[in-house]
Structures are given as structure tokens and as C-alpha cells.
Amino acid sequence: MIANFGYKDGSGDYFISIDTDKCNGCGDCVPVCPAGVLEIRDNEFDPLADDKMAAVKEEHRKKIKYSCAGCKPEMNMKNLPCMMACPLDAIAHSW
């Protein structure tokens, strides 16, 4: 499953996508984020399974553009700490 966390507003699309088929819930992405955006929690989108996944914290979901701004002085950067930390290439940013 691709879980898109974020929002769309008049200025653009701001989503962090987690590919749960790749993500194994290892948590390597959590400590590297200077804004503390990510966490590991139950895969709540498949309630009958018991797997864990990385997800964007609820308090950051609707201001992700600003939470991520520290790592992203420009759009579409590829060497972000969260993406580099993920050994399974499960994290993507839409902007």
C-alpha cells in the first residue's frame, strides 16, 4: 500500500508517501529527521493484520511543508535524511 500523508492547498501538493509493501517498520528513519516528523505505528489501514509501518505524526500532517522546510531549501531534493536512512527505499516526497 502507498500511504500518502500530507495535504494539497492552493500553493501545491505536499505529501510524504510510505510504501508499506517495502517498509518493515525498522524505524531507521525516525531519529534522523531533525523535525521529528516520523514515527513507527501499527498499520492502521489494514486493521486485520498486525504489522508496523513508518508514518507521519498527526501533529505534522497538516503543516508538513513547513515541518520539512529545514531539509528542503529547494523543491524535489533527493538526498533527504529520511530517504537516505531508509534501507528499503520506502519513503518518497511529492515536492
Place this chain on the structure above:
Amino acid sequence: MAQEFWRWKEYNWKSDKIDWKGGSIITGGVDVGSVSSQALILVDGELYAYASMRTGSDSPQSAVNAMNWALEGSGMKQENIHYVVGTGYGRVNVPFANKTITEIACHARGANMMYGGSVRTILDMGGQDCKAIRCDEKGKVSNFLMNDKCAAGTGRGMEVFADLLSVPIEEVGELSFYVEEEPEPVSSTCVVFAKTEATGLLREGWPKNKVIAAYCSAMAHRVVTLLDRIGVEKDFVITGGIAKNSGVVNRLQKELGIEILKTDYDAQIAGALGAALFAKALVEKERK
């Protein structure tokens, strides 16, 4: 008091074919949305009763009220229900729920029963958010996106327009077709600015219907850009209150070039239905 045109009707429904006393698994689903709350009862996976009411300022009370109304006249009591799953924006506020499940999973599951296993894309146009969901033949989510930061493309936006134009919300969709030619969509994305723009159009002498048509097509266009991110695969369905607005549904159909599946079920119960179906699956898992 002046008429409140945005004020949609609350309703309940009960099956006269099912005798719940003979049921072995009775489950409930409660979907507390930002604008409306639905409570629904399944007897052995068959739809038995539901109610849809406005969510007031007190979410726990709204959940209780909706459940009481769904149960009204059935002789069934709260304690007869084996398992209740709460879902929706206010899911943590359902006082009698055994578990909470995100509405994204519930909508996919509910739509799977309402429209059949051929459903691959669900657009839930709710009161204050809009969700695009892709799922497999079992109703399992494969990709989703939610936009709840902006009221454009939501029921609330439509309520604002119904109020501005003094048209009852249930009639908005139909009226939008009574135009000589399809107008350009309202250009503002934001509901607040769109309302300002509409006021300007009325001042220019546009008839009401034309303004409604312009807003319906703006809303359709808005959700199409949201759907672009996850992609649309057939069969495509719409759940939530806007599914009942033909003005938006038809324009969306035209813009996407895909036919939108219809159902005999009430499009607004998808979340609560999915919750009750998960409740049934959880009871079955426990009993094994």
C-alpha cells in the same frame, strides 16, 4: 428564523426482513464525521438498521444519539451488539466502541460490499475532507490520499453555496443542469474566495442556476486534480454526501471520462458499514 438552506435532513432506516434475535453475530459501526454521524447495525453481515444525524458540538453524544435512533423500534439494546467499531474524524469519541479503525480502511471495506468487488477507486467526498482511495477486490486499501486541510471539494463548501443562493442543499445538483450553456468553473479554489467570486457573478446578473453550475464544475475539477496523484482505475465510485449531488457527480464523470457506479445503498453509510464489517471479522477472529 430564516430558512437554513444548508440544513440537510437526518434519517434512519430498518430492514423489515431480518429478525435480529436469530442472528449469531451482531455488530455495529459508528462513523462520527465532522458534519454527520452514522450508526449502523449488521446481523450476520446483513444490513439491519442505520441512522444518519448531524454531528453536534458534542461528538460522544452524537454517536450515542445516532446509535439510539438506529436501534429505535427494533427491541435491540446496546448490550445485544457483540462488537462495535468506531471510525471517522471523531472515532476516539465513540464511548461504547470496542475498537477504532481509520475511516480510510472502513470506506474501502464498506464500498466493497455496497458496490461489489469490482471497485478499485473510491472517492469519499465528506463534510470537511476529501479522500481518494484505491483498493483490491477484497476492499483492502492499496493507495490513499486525504485532503482535510482545505474545504474545497467538500460538503461544507456546497453548504456554503446553498446558503448563499438560498437553495435547499438537496436541490443544488438538479438545478445546476438548468442552464443554457455550461459556464466556466468558478476560478477560486478556496471556498471563502469562491463565495466572494459567486457574489460578484450574481451582481453581474448571472442567474442562480448558472452560479451553481459554475461551482459544481469547479468542485469536480478540484477533486480530479486530487485523484491524479493516486490514479483512477475502474470501477470508480463516490461515497459520502456529495455522491447525492448529481451536479457534481455528472460533471466529474464527464471530466474523468469514466462512468461512476451506482448503488441501491445509501452512499453516506460506507464508513459505518465498513466499520461494522471489520467488527464482524474481529468477532470471528476472537471466536476461532
